Amino acid sequence: MTVPDDTPPTERVSRLSERELSVLRGIADDKTYAQIGNDLGIGHESIKSYANRLRAKLGVDSKVGLALFWERYVREKETA
Secondary structure, eight states: OOOOTTSOHHHHHHTSOHHHHHHHHHHHTTOOHHHHHHHHTSOHHHHHHHHHHHHHHHTOOSHHHHHHHHHHHHHHHHHO
């Protein structure tokens, strides 16, 4: 499910599972997939799959895009 780019970040994030949010936070904290997997008790290949789904759901093209999306979401939430 790809989300149109004009969907507000808060709405996109509200559609994510807790596990997806944990992976997204780890990516935003510049952790490797292995580090995130270790933190969550799952393999790095599973984290890679989560990251691929996150890119599709959030409409971004890369790991860096996910981190930038999270930063934008946090800023938007703080100013709301």
